[in-house]
Amino acid sequence: MNRFKNILRSGVLFLLLMTLSHLKADEVEVFAAASLTDALKEIAANYEQAGGDKVVFNFAASNTLEMQIKAGAPADLFFSADEAKMDDLEKQGLLAKAARKDLLSNSLVIIVPADSTLTLTSAAQLADPKIKSISLGETKSVPAGIYAKAYLQKIGIWDQVSPRVIPMENVRAALAAVETGNADAGIVYKTDALHSKKVKAAFEVPVADGPAIAYPAALVEGSKHAAAAKKFLDYLGEPSSLKVFEKYGFITKS
Numbered sequence: 001m002n003r004f005k006n007i008l009r010s011g012v013l014f015l016l017l018m019t020l021s022h023l024k025a026d027e028v029e030v031f032a033a034a035s036l037t038d039a040l041k042e043i044a045a046n047y048e049q050a051g052g053d054k055v056v057f058n059f060a061a062s063n064t065l066e067m068q069i070k071a072g073a074p075a076d077l078f079f080s081a082d083e084a085k086m087d088d089l090e091k092q093g094l095l096a097k098a099a100r101k102d103l104l105s106n107s108l109v110i111i112v113p114a115d116s117t118l119t120l121t122s123a124a125q126l127a128d129p130k131i132k133s134i135s136l137g138e139t140k141s142v143p144a145g146i147y148a149k150a151y152l153q154k155i156g157i158w159d160q161v162s163p164r165v166i167p168m169e170n171v172r173a174a175l176a177a178v179e180t181g182n183a184d185a186g187i188v189y190k191t192d193a194l195h196s197k198k199v200k201a202a203f204e205v206p207v208a209d210g211p212a213i214a215y216p217a218a219l220v221e222g223s224k225h226a227a228a229a230k231k232f233l234d235y236l237g238e239p240s241s242l243k244v245f246e247k248y249g250f251i252t253k254s
Contacts, residue, residue, distance in 0.1 A: 009149035015150065026053040026228035029074055030236040031065040033081035034170040034216070035106070035189050037143065037249040040079070043241050044232075053228045062139040069094060069220060076229035079104075079217040079236075081171075082143035086216045096219040096226065103237060104215035105251040107190045108205040109149060111173035111178050113198065118185065120203040123151070126185065127160040135166045135177035144171035147185040154209075175199065189213075191249035207251070215250070 032040055037059050044055040056067065058075070061188065066085040069075050078088045078095070083102075089095050112118045118131070126134060137145030145167065152158040153198070166183050168174040171192055177183040179198035186199075193201050217236060219229050235241055242252045 006202050015158055018064070018099075022229060026225040028055045028225055028228050028231070028232050029054050029058065029076045030055055030079060030229075031058045031060075031069065031073070031075040031077070031220075032079040033062045033065070033143065033154045034059050034172045035081055035192055036079055036215070038195060039191070039245050039250065043236065045176055046240065046244070047232060047235050048085050052123055052232065053189065055232060061137065062143045062172070063138075063143070064227055069072055074224070075220045076223040076225045077217060077233055078220055079215065081213075082146065082221075083214045084146075085143070085175065086218060090222075091217070094221050094223050096223070099110050099230065100216055100218035102216045102253055104253060105207075106213045106247055107203045107207050107251070108144075108151060108187055108213075108248075109190045110120070110187055110203040110205070110211050111175070111193050111196075111199040112185050113178055113181055115185075116200070116202075118202060124155055125203075126152070129155040131161075131184045132164060133166055133183045133185075134161055134164050135168055135173050135174040137188075138167040138169065139165070141184070141189060141197045142168070142170055143213075144174065144187075144189060147213055150211045151187075151205060151209075154211075169248035189249075194249045200238055 048054060062080040062082055062085045110123060136148045139145040139149040166177060168177060171188050173185050175188050175192045178186040191200060217233055223229055246251055
């Protein structure tokens with residue numbers, strides 16, 4: 001009888017220790033560009049299933065996330081859709097030293113509603129006045145919008161199309177404007193266009209002709225879960241994670 005009680009106590013103690021261990025597991029807070037939503041959710045699910053810490057996301061435009069980090073939001077890791085936002089945080093000492101990786105690139109596409117009859121053989125055709133509205137990310141702050149404006153300036157049609165531009169808070173909002181028919185066309189990342197059944201690509205900007213798009217990731221200085229965040233950052237660069245990014249249309253750099 002005493003032996004049975006001892007075994008029972010041991011079993012209860014083991015379960016208690018396992019429960020406490022689980023409760024003490026780190027929760028990594030990742031601030032990530034909206035265009036990374038689908039890929040990162042899948043990667044995080046794989047990571048957690050393999051025994052990694054729980055990953056919680058805050059998805060938004062990179063400029064919004066940058067402002068939140070500057071204001072002291074509890075981010076452990078920042079995954080930006082452009083280098084400028086990351087550079088700014090680094091200059092202000094808000095990123096951990098030697099903890100930055102350039103993992104991905106992307107490209108731009110011009111999209112139209114799936115049932116649209118509009119066809120384009122070049123991006124310059126956006127200047128046609130028949131196209132009355134064009135959704136972009138906000139061109140002064142949202143990376144996708146900044147890239148799109150730079151490209152339209154490069155091909156010499158920005159002044160013609162700018163009065164018809166509908167600026168949106170992030171690239172997913174620019175996509176949604178075309179999906180709902182509130183814009184005749186839009187410019188978004190290829191990765192966003194690939195996984196929407198409500199739009200189609202009318203023109204894909206060749207990588208060599210488009211802007212250099214970079215997605216750096218870095219640990220945030222002062223993170224309360226720095227070790228756990230570093231593990232997840234390393235996991236993002238592993239072959240299994242890079243394959244997921246590629247599945248969603250990203251260009252991997254590792």
